[in-house]
Amino acid sequence: MAATVLTFTAFAAGANEQPTVVATTPWTAAFAYAAGVENVHVLAPYEMQHPPEYELRASDVVRAQRADYLVFGGYEAMMGRLRAAIGGSSPELIQITTDHSIATIETSVMAIAERAGTVEVARANIAELAAFIADWKAELQSSRVHSVPVVTHAFQRAILTELGIETAGVFGPGPLSPRQIDELTRSGAKLVVDVWHNESAGPLRETLPDAVFVSLINFPGRDGTRTLLEVLRHKRATLAAGVARLE
Numbered sequence: 001m002a003a004t005v006l007t008f009t010a011f012a013a014g015a016n017e018q019p020t021v022v023a024t025t026p027w028t029a030a031f032a033y034a035a036g037v038e039n040v041h042v043l044a045p046y047e048m049q050h051p052p053e054y055e056l057r058a059s060d061v062v063r064a065q066r067a068d069y070l071v072f073g074g075y076e077a078m079m080g081r082l083r084a085a086i087g088g089s090s091p092e093l094i095q096i097t098t099d100h101s102i103a104t105i106e107t108s109v110m111a112i113a114e115r116a117g118t119v120e121v122a123r124a125n126i127a128e129l130a131a132f133i134a135d136w137k138a139e140l141q142s143s144r145v146h147s148v149p150v151v152t153h154a155f156q157r158a159i160l161t162e163l164g165i166e167t168a169g170v171f172g173p174g175p176l177s178p179r180q181i182d183e184l185t186r187s188g189a190k191l192v193v194d195v196w197h198n199e200s201a202g203p204l205r206e207t208l209p210d211a212v213f214v215s216l217i218n219f220p221g222r223d224g225t226r227t228l229l230e231v232l233r234h235k236r237a238t239l240a241a242g243v244a245r246l247e
Helices: 026-034 058-066 079-086 102-116 119-140 154-162 178-186 228-244
Strands: 021-023 040-042 069-072 092-095 150-153 169-171 191-195 212-216
Touching: 021 026, 026 040, 026 069, 026 102, 026 119, 026 228, 058 079, 069 079, 069 102, 092 102, 102 119, 119 228, 150 154, 154 169, 154 191, 169 178, 191 228, 212 228
Parallel strands: 021 040, 021 069, 069 092, 150 169, 150 191, 191 212
Antiparallel strands: none
16 A cells, blocks of 8 residues: 555634534544534444444434534434424534545535535545545556456445446345346456445355455444544555455
8 A cells, every 4th residue: 555644634723613513423424524623423323333223312312403513414214303303493404425436525525614614624634535545546556456347335336436446236235136146146246345334245255256355334433433534544455455365
């Protein structure tokens, strides 16, 4: 891995000048941190493998009601109850898209930063993330990943596309159907990229016994990850280990 050193820029103003942000999951929180917001409370704990399934506690509702902004992705099980509890009062809701393409990172981070008044910090952080992804893409340029069939979970497709990795098939997020298993097996995939939080590729281990399987994270939490940059570093290391196993 290239020795690119990146440091996430923090918001320099005092905490009393910042809005209070509640984020539904560690992933939406990571976007808020990238936007330059420091005062972020996360509802779903980092220890959960699949944070969208988190069930609200009464204290979560109270905390959300007192926040200036609530950042969410729209796929969280908690949102129905949370919307009903909040009603039309504070906080302002900010719905963002969550994946690791540069375009999504920029759009979602700036959506938060423009409301929080942290645009300059957000732009610096976006530039660092884009530089990291560009360096990662360059590292993979001459690797085996470009010369073998690759199939991926739908929730990892964005980052693979960003890295210039062509895919021979996409699966998930639901369980694989017999037809999908047949189609993906016919692809002759040598690398199967799954999502660690809710793996779907299990049946392919039987039909593609020679393939290398890797499960990448999206939500921060595993191995102490907290920020978008830390998640990208984790994904990079995990993918590199898988690519190294390709014959």
